[in-house]
Structures are given as C-alpha cells and as structure tokens.
Amino acid sequence: MRKIVLSTAVAVVAALSYAAPSQAGDCAENVYNQRSCFIKKVKSYDAYGNLVVRKVRICK
Numbered sequence: 001m002r003k004i005v006l007s008t009a010v011a012v013v014a015a016l017s018y019a020a021p022s023q024a025g026d027c028a029e030n031v032y033n034q035r036s037c038f039i040k041k042v043k044s045y046d047a048y049g050n051l052v053v054r055k056v057r058i059c060k
Helices: 002-023
Strands: 037-045 051-059
Touching: none
Parallel strands: none
Antiparallel strands: 037 051
C-alpha cells in the first residue's frame, strides 16, 4: 500500500514539474512575429530588348 501511494505521489510531482515550463507566458511574442523584409533587384528585358531593373520587396 505504501509503495502505491509513494509511486502515485512521484508520478503526480513528475507530471506537474513537466507541465510547469509550458505555463511560462508569452511576453516576447511580438519579437518573433515581426516580418523580415529586404529589397531584391529583378532584371528582365522588355519587348524591345532593353534591360529593365525592378526593385521587389520580399517579406518572410
């Protein structure tokens, strides 16, 4: 009987200590959700063979 109570207590403590870090909160959530953007130059040719350089903004 004592072993059952002891093993149950150990199991409950282990489960609570494992779940505790997941309740930490999300105070810095907006730092990770910011979009990182950069400008990419895209070179192409028009119908007359002239070089056309466009600047395209790429965001991830």
